[in-house]
Each structure stands twice: as C-alpha cells, then as structure tokens.
Amino acid sequence: MASRLKIACIGAGYFARFHVEAWQRIEEVELIAICDLNKEKADQLAQTYHVPNTYTDIDQLLNQENIDVLDIITQPETHLDLCLKAAERGIHIICQKPLAPTFEMAKEIVEKINQYDIRFMVHENWRWQPWYRKIKTLLDSNAIGEKLHSIYFRMRMGDGWGEDAYLHRQPYFRSMPRLLIYETGIHFIDTFRFLAGEVDSVFANLKKLNPVITGEDSGQVIFNFNSGANAIWDANRFNESKSANARYTFGEMLIDGNGGSIRLYNDGRVTIQRLGEVETEIEYTHNDVNFAGDCVYNLQKHFIDCYIKKLPFESSGVAYLKNLEIQEAIYQSANEQKVIQINQ
Structure with a gap:
C-alpha cells in the first residue's frame, strides 16, 4: 500500500474506546476523526487517543474528510441511515452489532449496501x-x-x-x-x-x-x-x-x-x-488487553487484512443475516x- 487507509469513527459511547484504541495499533490505518452528537464525548475520546479531528455532524465529517472506511459504533436504529450515507460516497463500512432494531431492517441494510461497490463487515468480535x-x-x-x-x-x-x-x-x-x-x-x-x-x-x-x-x-x-x-x-x-x-x-x-x-x-x-x-x-x-482478550483488535486487523488482500470477511453482511x-x-x-x- 502506498498510503495508510483513513478511518473515521462515529459514536463515542462506552464501547467506542475499544475500537479507537485498537485502530491506533494497526499500522496500515490512520484514524483521522471521531464524530458524536455530544461534542464533549467526542473531544474527550479524541484527546485520550490522539485523534486529530472531531465532529458532531456526520454529513460535515463525510464532506470534509477524505476517508476510506467509516466505523459505525452508534445505536442500532441509526445504522441504516449512516450506512447509506457512507455507501453513497463510496466509503467502506464496518458496523457494530446489533446491526438493526429488527431483522427486516437488517436485511434492508445488507440488500441496499450490496448495490454499492464497497466492502461491508459487521463488527461481530466474539x-x-x-x-x-x-x-x-x-x-x-x-x-x-x-x-x-x-x-x-x-x-x-x-x-x-x-x-x-x-x-x-x-x-x-x-x-x-x-x-x-x-x-x-x-x-x-x-x-x-x-x-x-x-x-x-x-x-x-x-x-x-x-x-x-x-x-x-x-x-x-x-x-x-x-x-x-x-x-x-x-x-x-x-x-x-x-x-x-x-x-x-x-x-x-x-x-x-x-x-x-x-x-x-x-x-x-x-x-x-x-x-x-x-x-x-x-x-x-491470550492477554487481558482492550476488551475480552483483544478481540476488537483481532477483528479490525482481519478487516484491514481482507480489505488489502481483497479476501472475503468472516462476518460479511450476508453471512451475518444467518x-x-x-x-x-x-x-x-x-x-x-x-x-x-x-x-x-
């Protein structure tokens, strides 16, 4: 790779810190922004893990930053809208579970994302x-x-x-x-x-x-x-x-x-x-690092490795629907x- 993949996280709640810390240990990526409706939470997380930019508006983030991957760490009811915003801009997606509030909405996410030429993986880290x-x-x-x-x-x-x-x-x-x-x-x-x-x-x-x-x-x-x-x-x-x-x-x-x-x-x-x-x-x-034996890092490294090598993800959208x-x-x-x- 000529340059590192640029990643932004949306969501600065309880579990976001595990995502952010893990990204910072993956040498092939550069975490450039954190977005959350609560500016104080976004700023605090960014300061803790030395992330340069914060936003409170997803459209502003996607329009101003040239990112390759959006890491979605928000509540399930927001996932459909956020996934589509990223997909429409050709941005690859890794999305936390639960994927959606209902099975029908989860299927809608997968079906609509599959219409775009992007990579999509569910953050099923267990x-x-x-x-x-x-x-x-x-x-x-x-x-x-x-x-x-x-x-x-x-x-x-x-x-x-x-x-x-x-x-x-x-x-x-x-x-x-x-x-x-x-x-x-x-x-x-x-x-x-x-x-x-x-x-x-x-x-x-x-x-x-x-x-x-x-x-x-x-x-x-x-x-x-x-x-x-x-x-x-x-x-x-x-x-x-x-x-x-x-x-x-x-x-x-x-x-x-x-x-x-x-x-x-x-x-x-x-x-x-x-x-x-x-x-x-x-x-x-096995080490008590990050969360549950460092499974967040292991999954995110899998995402990056498969993206670079053009290999299938273990937790693709279609596979996760089962x-x-x-x-x-x-x-x-x-x-x-x-x-x-x-x-x-």
Whole structure:
C-alpha cells in the first residue's frame, strides 16, 4: 500500500474506546476523526487517543474528510441511515452489532449496501477472542475426535441485578424490549456456528429476573446442529460469577467429542482431556488487553487484512443475516415453547 487507509469513527459511547484504541495499533490505518452528537464525548475520546479531528455532524465529517472506511459504533436504529450515507460516497463500512432494531431492517441494510461497490463487515468480535481461535484449531485437528458431541456454555454476568442495573456502563439496556439474546446471545450464536457449523433447530426458555428492566435477562437455549451435535447456552446477567473478571471470557465452556473434552475457564485457560487421560493445559497466547482478550483488535486487523488482500470477511453482511435468522427463531421458540427449524 502506498498510503495508510483513513478511518473515521462515529459514536463515542462506552464501547467506542475499544475500537479507537485498537485502530491506533494497526499500522496500515490512520484514524483521522471521531464524530458524536455530544461534542464533549467526542473531544474527550479524541484527546485520550490522539485523534486529530472531531465532529458532531456526520454529513460535515463525510464532506470534509477524505476517508476510506467509516466505523459505525452508534445505536442500532441509526445504522441504516449512516450506512447509506457512507455507501453513497463510496466509503467502506464496518458496523457494530446489533446491526438493526429488527431483522427486516437488517436485511434492508445488507440488500441496499450490496448495490454499492464497497466492502461491508459487521463488527461481530466474539469469535475473535483468542480462546475461540485456539479451540477452533483443536477441533479442526480432531484433538478430541472426529465427531463433536456437544458444547455447553455457562454465563453469569452479575451486572444486571438491583435498582441501578446497567446504569454505570450501558443504561440503555434497561429499556430494551429484547436484551439477553439481542445484545449478548447473538455473540454466542455466531461463535457456536464458528465452532460447530450450521444450526438445524433451536429451543429456548427466556425470562426476566430483574423487574426494573424491560427485556429478558435470563435464558437457556438449546442448539441442534446439522452435524448431529448439540449446544446449550445457559446464561443470565442477574447472578454473579465467582471470577475476578467476569467480562474476560464471559463464562466457562465445556466441549465434548468422541475422543475427549476441551474446557475453557474464566481466566482464559484452555485444557484438553482425552479419554482415559488426565486434563492438560494448552499453551497459547491470550492477554487481558482492550476488551475480552483483544478481540476488537483481532477483528479490525482481519478487516484491514481482507480489505488489502481483497479476501472475503468472516462476518460479511450476508453471512451475518444467518445469525439474525437464528436469533429470531430463538425468540419465536421462547414465545411458542416449541422447537423451531432453521431454514437451510
């Protein structure tokens, strides 16, 4: 590349700092601007991470700065308009999840963006946590056998109990009509597909434990995969983890195959226990940097690498719609209390 890609971020809320910090470590890019309706928040974030320009108006940003990529870190209801503003100017897009307030609007975003000659990726960073990349290599090498039996993940966040639930970090969680699956479960839908392949059907029980919020904060979801494997996601944001940092791995995982088991612990340790043998720890690199093992950096580096090399993204818009289809099936299952088949 003759010059670095110029990037601007729109949105200076809680999660934006992870995006901005990660961009500053990617040598192929230059982060030139931050935009937010709240000038004070934009200025503070820019000052912290040495970003030269701030804006409060997206049109002014797009008209005045010659940017290659727009990183959208705003609320889901703004994504359609922001994506189109960028696409109409030939600007490539990386967009945070949730992609849209509804499945229909998410499909509209993808369909309309596909009419333009630009690159588009959803910022689904969970699968980029280093433990999942390591676990994927173990599964692909048949480290616990050639047949996957099951995945079990237990999540207890402890940030959603009491009258002040979510107020200190993401207060908008309190009024979201859909919470646990829409905001958190979507990560695990994508990660389970990354590890185990396509989903055949789902069954879900969802409920609200904290009466001060609007949406569901607890649930158990059963995934049945085309391969014959199964997964259980057992999660709530109300009860607490015993982990010193519940937001590192967000829980613990057990994966069983016909040759043994893989375990992920709260501190990021990954172990393998082959049948008839003792549990042993797998050596790999993971650090408590940025967010959840530096997954934001890993994803954004993937975006840049694929852009430069003209390779497909792991989380393209079209690919991500399958996650949202499964998300909708989970809500349907919980409402109707029956197994819902996923269209193949």
